[in-house]
Amino acid sequence: MKHLRIIALLSASLGLALSTSCSTTRGFGQDLQKVGDRIENRAEATGGTAPAPAASNPAAPAAY
DSSP: OHHHHHHHHHHHHHHHHHHHHHHHHHHHHHHHHHHHHHHHHHHHHHTOOOOOOGGGOTTSOOOO
16 A cells, blocks of 8 residues: 555656646747847847858858
8 A cells, every 4th residue: 555655646746747847848948939039130130141151251160
């Protein structure tokens, strides 16, 4: 009987942990999406362009 209680308690704890982590992951994804949207909007507003090719950019690291 003790083993059944322990298994039930562990199962309930695992289920609770998994259900709350899904919400946390979803919230993090939404926050990350908002940051990406802001970066994209700022780039469009300032007329951002693609980075210069590595050959004309001396600060770019060398390709291996």
